[in-house]
Amino acid sequence: xxxxxxxxxxxSVKFSPTKQxxxxxxxKVRKLGQFYEDIIGAEVFLKLENNQNLKNKVAEIKIEIxxxxxxxxxxxxxxxxxxxxxxxxxxxxxxxxKKKRKIA
Numbered sequence: 001x002x003x004x005x006x007x008x009x010x011x012s013v014k015f016s017p018t019k020q021x022x023x024x025x026x027x028k029v030r031k032l033g034q035f036y037e038d039i040i041g042a043e044v045f046l047k048l049e050n051n052q053n054l055k056n057k058v059a060e061i062k063i064e065i066x067x068x069x070x071x072x073x074x075x076x077x078x079x080x081x082x083x084x085x086x087x088x089x090x091x092x093x094x095x096x097x098k099k100k101r102k103i104a
Contacts, residue, residue, distance in 0.1 A: 007041035014048040021046070021079055025059070028087050032063060036094045040064040046079050059083045061090060070094065 008029050010022055017025075029042045042063045049056040059082035060073040070093045074085035 008044070009042070010044045010046065012046045014050070015046075017046060017079070024080055025083050028083050029061065029063075032087065032090060032094065035091055036065065036098065038066055040066070044083075046082075049075065057082050059086045061086045063090060065094075065097065070097065 008026050010017070010025055025044055025046070029044060032042070033039055042061060044062075045058075045060040047058040047060070049058055055076050057077065057079045058073065058075045059079060060071070061083070062069050062071045070090055072086040072089035072093070074082045074089065076082045076085060
């Protein structure tokens with residue numbers, strides 16, 4: 001069963017995201033609900049770093065879960081890649097969190 005994330009807030013800093021990018025990010029975050037049903041909400045910050053580096057697209061994702069929040073920040077050449085990498089990091093954190101809950 002796919003979990004349902006109630007509230008996803010996407011914020012962009014120093015640029016205006018396309019609808020495609022917003023849909024991509026929202027879809028990726030919603031899929032986290034498959035790994036953990038108790039996600040309350042998610043906040044995403046997409047930022048353009050002010051440097052000459054080609055890898056200047058940053059995705060920061062915070063998910064709210066009962067007890068504490070999980071956070072991942074990744075930077076790469078595209079917002080899509082940064083989002084994918086941050087989602088992968090959050091999946092690992094969710095797995096660890098679920099293991100800790102089973103032990104407790």
